[in-house]
Amino acid sequence: MAKIAALSSRSIRHRLFIALCLMSIIPALVFLNYIFPSIFVSSVSRINLFLVIPVIVVIVLLGFILIKQIVDPIIRISQDAKSIAGGDLERRIGIEGKDEIGQLGAALNKMTAKIRENMDELKNYGSRTAEINIQIQKRIVATSGLLQISGLISSAAKLDDVLNLCVEKVQGLADSSCGFILFLENERFSIRACGGLDIQIEKNLNFSSGNECIAQLFKKHGLTAIYAKNSSAFFQEFLNTFNLKSLLCMPIFSRGKPIALLGIGNNVSDFIYSPEDSELLEIFGRQAAIAIENDILLRRVEKLEIKDMLTGLYNEQYIRDRLDEEIKRAVSYQRPCGFILAKLNNFNAYQNKYGQIICETALKKIASCLSAALSDVERIARFSDYEFAIVLPEKNKRSCEEIAGKLKEKVQYIFKEEPEPDKRLTISTAVAENPLDGTNARELIAFAQELLGG
Template sequence: MRSLFKNLSLVPAKLRDKLITAFSLMSVIPLLILGYLAVTYIFPHNRDIGTVSYIIAMGVLIAFLGFSLAVSIIKPIIKLSADARRMADGDMTGSIAVDREDEVGVIEDSLNKITDKVRENMESLSSYGKEIGKLNLKINDNILAMQSLLQVGSIISKSTRITDVLELIMSKLSDLPFVGTAAIFMKDEDTGQLKIKASVNYDKDIALHHAAVQLFDDAMASAKPMVFDKGVHGQHAVNEFKDIYGVENFVLSPLFLQGYVIGLIFTGNALKDFTYDKEDISMLQIFVRQLNIAIENDILSRKAEALQVKDELTGLFNRKYIESQLDEEIKRAIMYQRPCSFAMFDIDDFLKFKDAHGGALSAGVIKSIAVNLKEMATDVDKIGRLEPDMFAIILPEKNKREALMLAENIAKKVSGMKFEVSMGRKASLTISGGVSENPIDGVSAKELISHAMQSVKKAKLQGKNKILG
């Protein structure tokens, strides 16, 4: 019965039908009633007041029912509008109570579904935002790492000292978010044992524990990076290493020179539940490759220096060549019982001159003095630049007296040179010298050089611009 009443009523009706019905009840039917009353009373065939009252009461009742029906339509629409405005303002926390089966109910249910979907999408966006934030941090870290690699590559290309390169690499490695401590170990050329060459946040006083030696040997034997993080368990040596060196995770990366393992880089951190990803390992290996290049460049540079015999500024022989040639000349002189002398010259107050007039002018002075030495030496003499302001000459077939005479002539020539230091202003320099002879003052290059050096020092103490033997 209740279902029949519901089907016969306007409850399940569409909003359009309800609006038409409401309009009819509030407008059309009352008009008809008024028309009926007018006809009846204009043409009064029936003057029954009770009937008229009854008809008017029915009209009012019908109008009231129409009004009530209209209110029942408008009120949920107003509430629905308020809920829609709340959602439009971004408040997706609540939901709309669905208690109707008409179009308003359909709209309420649809809005609830839309709200649920929007809320789900917002949660997804929030999750994506966190992931994007992590990705941005990773990108920023990679950019900083690439800048560090470029800086390291730049100083390697400039043939910077290997110790400076190692320290820079350590500094840049420590900037990586997954590196808290790092150290470079290389095999000693004589003993073959690993020696620490550079480190950051690493206690150099801690001797290599047997656990470290075991793991280092394993890494170098494998010739590939060994990674130890939260995914590695159960190895006694690993756990012991972590306890001793205060790390939770670490990587051992072998260093190579011409295909042979010569050491390794240790990098570690104390992060809990940390796992190295492929990008982390790849970044570490780029640093390792750069370090390999730096080490190889250093060795090649040292070999080139060993082969080099000329001073770049003056074209004179360098110290190493002079020392080796002096030994050869002494051996020859002893074998053939011939004299061999050695002369050394140091420019007086050259550092003061350089500070006053600059490096460029000072370099020109050095080259001018070198030219004069070449002009005064013979073809068999060998002239060298031992230090920035120190020169030397190997004098085969000359005894000390002859060497002193030549050295004094050189000193006079230098003191007479004029160097333009500014517009219309010139300056001069003097030299102090020392002479030694084999075998009187020594039978080796080291002894002759030492005797000549002592004579130079005495000459300076005696007022400079002197030659002593």
């Protein structure tokens, strides 16, 4: 057995040859010696057959053991290889030796280790790719949001609509549970747009412009991250007001002056805002700043404009200012000043049925008709979507009522040829006179609007 064990270091070819000899050639020669004694001549006396047979059996068993030592490792390698092929990359082939089987086991172990290493690299690459995909997705969503905001700004949408959309988009950043814009009005910062905040908290959010936390946020002129675990007392108080554990705030300036504060926040413990989150919030903050600046400029332009773009008549702001001026002049000279407010009847139904283009054509037609019926000193303006205001200097209430009656007839006349009854537009009028119905423009307009039921 010791000799058999010593053969384990030899090559498989040598071991197979020895096993073949032990199991077949040597027993065959022994049997041939007994069957054909003349072939093998020996001076030694023949061994008893009963002694030879056990020896032959032992030799055959030794050959079988040697074969088993060759086959068993191959079977074990095959089983281990199947497990590895099935996905168990942690399995290691436990066959060692200097022969071909040992070398095969070592080679398979090296190959498995290399596969494990490559799989780990693939997993790391996959996780990095997933992170990159998430960042790309964030960028795409942010870009889409910025384009939507830009579209609203370019279409001269209301500032509140733009700010609400901005808050809606920033809520998707950094696992935020809420977003908000604090706006400066009358020396106080209050909520102008928000999402995700408790209604009660939203109502109570109001800070003076001198608030220490607000002052510090604007002093930095850049992004500020506030965390519950390592912030100063006034920042802690600011967080508690929002009932949050972390905040990322972006101050917004208009012409170098503080105007608003854009922020996002959440209640995640030990949360840290990434540079990417900060960069995206800064971009949205700049977009909000553009929207606010654009709104300020639009309001200034509206104050400077005196004409309605659709009808060519004066606009509401101009007629209010002109009415105030005429009332002051009338008071100075103790003369009357009349005012007529005309409203198109059933115009909402007309607009819903015939659409925007037909409505605009009708408004232009009515504006031209009313304007042509007035004198040079009398002023007419488009007052709202479907109202017209007329200032009548030196006219008392009776004269105004006569003019209003004529205007009704003229509007009725220009639409009388319409084949469909609901296309025959008419107007209702309300007449007011200073000082009987009001001492200033605001009072006269309110009086006329009340008469028209609105």
